[in-house]
Amino acid sequence: MRTLNAFRSPDLIRRLVDDIAHLTEHPIKIMEFCGTHTHAISRYGLRQILPERVSLFSGPGCPVCVTSQADIDHAIALSAIPDVIITTFGDLLKVPGSQGSLEVARARGARVEIVYSPLDALKIALNHPKQAVIFLGIGFETTAPTVAASILEAEKNSLDNYFVYSMHKVTPPAMRAILDMGELGLDGVLCPGHVSAVVGWKAWEFLPRDYGVAAAVGGFEPVDVLWSVRSIILQHEEGIPQVANTYPRTVQAEGNVKAQEIMDQVFGISGALWRGIGEIPRSGLMFRKTYRRFDARSVFRVNPGKTADTEGCSCGEVIRGVTKPVDCPLFRSVCTPTHPVGPCMVSTEGTCAAYYLYG
């Protein structure tokens, strides 16, 4: 635990918090893009120890949460096709669609298997040659390369029963969309660490350049987060916004080029529908023509019915950071992890789940 402990050192944490308190007297608004950051901040109680003038807003960085209602409905409809095995990350199972959820569909007889990686879905396809195996591809630049790799592997093995329903999204355009909406007046962005390990910290250079916003690419331990916050405040105070890499043990300037290449080979950039934000140009990953035979969207035609938004659910506003979970009328009363109304209460990376779980 020595390495981990260093990033949770009470002494270092106290010194960083002291430092932050002395760096500025002005209020500062920072968005943490990533759901894993949101959870780390809640789990370690970092809001309690930071000065009140430092406001942290949770962003759209939770793959399950930003998946559109239409896509959820589509996935549930796919599970009703005979001889189809749906494979998915566990988090998606409980997300309520317009009618029911994958969890309910499974209990009613649909074949829905939880996997931890698309490569497991591929294995299921190999072992069930007479059934069509559809992997529900959610996630950002972190998961998309593995999904792309599973497609290349399927091609290599001449598998004709493995498909992916791609709901993959890329993150920088979503951050742009939020800044363009200008609802929060953000001063800084804590950029996602895992995503940046793939795309490289340079992918965020548009933040200082186009928006004059300070940025830090940070890790997920308390010291990582506080170091990032400190860096953002420092940039803001000095009036020289840039992208600081406060996660150098994982993130490099250019990222993981090999992963980017694999992703690019299989997927092309397209528009994508984000829950709470709407259609964002160039923010989705769809199959390139060469690989379209693996694309569940084009191979399977289903009618998911009319998409109905959940009444009263504030997930859309929570995803944009403009509403805190505690201000949603359903939070804790109607919407709980046991009976989630919206996706932000379901996912382990969801903002509502973080606020609920950690009080």
Add this chain to the structure above:
Amino acid sequence: MSDDIILLAHGSGGGLSQELIRRAFVSHFDNQILSRLEDASVFAAEGSRLAFTTDSYVVKPLFFPGGDIGRLSVCGTVNDLSMMGATPLYLSAGFILEEGLRLDDLERIVMSMSKAAAEAGVKIICGDTKVVEKKAADGIFINTAGIGFVRDDLHISIVNSRPSDVVLVSGTIGDHGITIMSQREGLQFQSDMTSDAAPLNHLVRDMLGATNQIHTMRDPTRGGLATTLNEIAVSSGVGVEVEEDQIPVLEGVAWACEMLGLDPLYLANEGKLVATVAEADSDRVLAAMRGNVLGARATVIGRITEDHPGRVVIKNSFGAKRILSVLAGDQFPRIC
């Protein structure tokens, strides 16, 4: 929509399980002994106090480092009896076998049950076998029930924790949960983790040799330590305060959790217990625990308080506090 059928999550031990138990079972069976919802039910019979419990085992994989479904099925029931302070005596064993199960696997499981029973000093004295069609079960399901004696001077109950009690845990948390997870298809990672599955009755005997002022005991199985502490807080109507740094977690478990985005506090344990003990006797109990190999890493993790009744508050190393809640169902590894 999800209210009219059973979902897998109803069996996870979380919020949905609790709802199901109250709605479907407690309301209809409707008696005072059951509605206490203890690990084992204690009742009087012919002048003696007896404890009685039952549990079913549906674990996958059937064999895992440090144990198997057979060992679990004996230890689990022995431990549920022990958590009431009972001395476990006799067990029953019911087997539901899937057509096609290998006989040598069955024998391996039964031998493991026999060994665990010998370790605990209990006898399996009655049983039942049913075979179901292929796919109507998953290899083998085992049900065990157990019965034991309870000393007259003991009043151990989930409702009996009191303010100023000391909260003890008998050893490292999360070993079993992470071992099972590491064996699941698709998640196999190099790990030298082994399940902690063990009968706790001898450890409990040693503890009760030191004091009769143990107020609550529970083995934090499904749902983990966090869930057990919440059960104590809610049932006893007290607050629980624990120090995160004091909770023992093996380095390998901590790393695996870090990698997968899991919290060890919600992982299952099969050979650990949590006890709340009167402050005056806590040192003696702790010493007794440490004198037993299954309690060698026993430690104080917190206190029962009058504040925030029904809630568990956890304090981390730099002083920030947060509420420790119960999960709705199983933990999933994070996506990104």
